[in-house]
Amino acid sequence: MLDKTTTFNLLYDFYRPLLKESQRTFMELYYVEDWSLGEIAEHYSISRQAVHDRIKRVEKALIAFESALRLVEKFEQRKKLVRELKQKLRTGTDISQIEQLLDRLLEID
Amino acid sequence: MLDKTTTFNLLYDFYRPLLKESQRTFMELYYVEDWSLGEIAEHYSISRQAVHDRIKRVEKALIAFESALRLVEKFEQRKKLVRELKQKLRTGTDISQIEQLLDRLLEID
Numbered sequence: 001m002l003d004k005t006t007t008f009n010l011l012y013d014f015y016r017p018l019l020k021e022s023q024r025t026f027m028e029l030y031y032v033e034d035w036s037l038g039e040i041a042e043h044y045s046i047s048r049q050a051v052h053d054r055i056k057r058v059e060k061a062l063i064a065f066e067s068a069l070r071l072v073e074k075f076e077q078r079k080k081l082v083r084e085l086k087q088k089l090r091t092g093t094d095i096s097q098i099e100q101l102l103d104r105l106l107e108i109d
Numbered sequence: 110m111l112d113k114t115t116t117f118n119l120l121y122d123f124y125r126p127l128l129k130e131s132q133r134t135f136m137e138l139y140y141v142e143d144w145s146l147g148e149i150a151e152h153y154s155i156s157r158q159a160v161h162d163r164i165k166r167v168e169k170a171l172i173a174f175e176s177a178l179r180l181v182e183k184f185e186q187r188k189k190l191v192r193e194l195k196q197k198l199r200t201g202t203d204i205s206q207i208e209q210l211l212d213r214l215l216e217i218d
Contacts, residue, residue, distance in 0.1 A: 014218075017177035068126035071178075075218050082211050089204050098198060102191050105214070109123075109184050 005031060011062040014071045023058045030055050074108050081105050114140060120171040123180045132167045139164050183217050190214050 002010070008031050016024060029035040029043075030051075037055075041048040066072055085101050111119070117140050125133060138144040138152075139160075146164075150157040175181055194210050 018174075065127075069178075069180075071180075071218075075215075078218075079215060082215055085211055086208055089207060095198050099195055102194055106184075106188060106191055109180075109187075 008059060008062065010072050011066055014075070015062055015065040018065060019058065019061065023054075023061070026051065026054050027058050077108050078105060081108070117168060117171065119181050120175055123184070124171055124174040127174060128167065128170065132163075132170070135160065135163050136167050186217050187214060190217070 008027075012027050012031060016027075019027070026040065029040050030037070035043075037048050037051045040051045044051070081101060081104060085098060085105075088098055088101065117136075121136050121140055125136075128136070135149065138149050139146070144152075146157050146160045149160045153160070190210060190213060194207060194214075197207055197210065
């Protein structure tokens with residue numbers, strides 16, 4: 001199970017292009033640069049609550065994108081399959097089995 | 110170079126979850142079921158021009174999604190890399206080279 005910061009960093013990595021400029025700024029500061037809500041609030045002269053609400057909204061949007069497109073989930077599936085492939089290569093599994101795994105890799109889309 | 114129908118079918122495949130229900134219905138009929146603009150217009154009792162405009166708007170949205178996320182482009186890159194991998198497997202390339210290609214496959218994300 002990933003912690004919240006890692007999860008949202010990952011989601012942000014995949015879906016950043018779908019966010020608006022202002023949404024990106026807040027995510028960048030809070031999740032990537034690790035600013036506190038208070039620091040962001042002070043920097044933009046808005047309330048801590050306003051910063052909190054905006055970040056919550058972006059988090060919701062990121063979760064909605066993932067539940068629609070599942071890019072992070074598919075990426076994790078591909079990573080697992082590649083690990084499996086490497087292991088099979090090293091143990092000298094026959095080519096047809098490796099080719100089947102490669103085909104499965106393409107089906108994750 | 111893919112023709113227009115194939116291109117939009119492919120884009121629709123990847124980005125359908127991001128479209129609204131009504132946008133999906135029109136894309137489904139026009140691109141997947143191959144209805145004409147006139148047939149869709151008649152079925153929904155709206156003008157041919159209105160159908161045309163709606164489909165154009167969805168096409169624009171699909172192009173915008175692809176230019177943001179490049180899912181179709183990445184899928185094509187992965188397909189090409191898997192073809193390359195299969196060829197190398199058959200010609201007995203050494204494992205370290207194949208592993209490098211597998212790592213490149215994961216970097217396409």
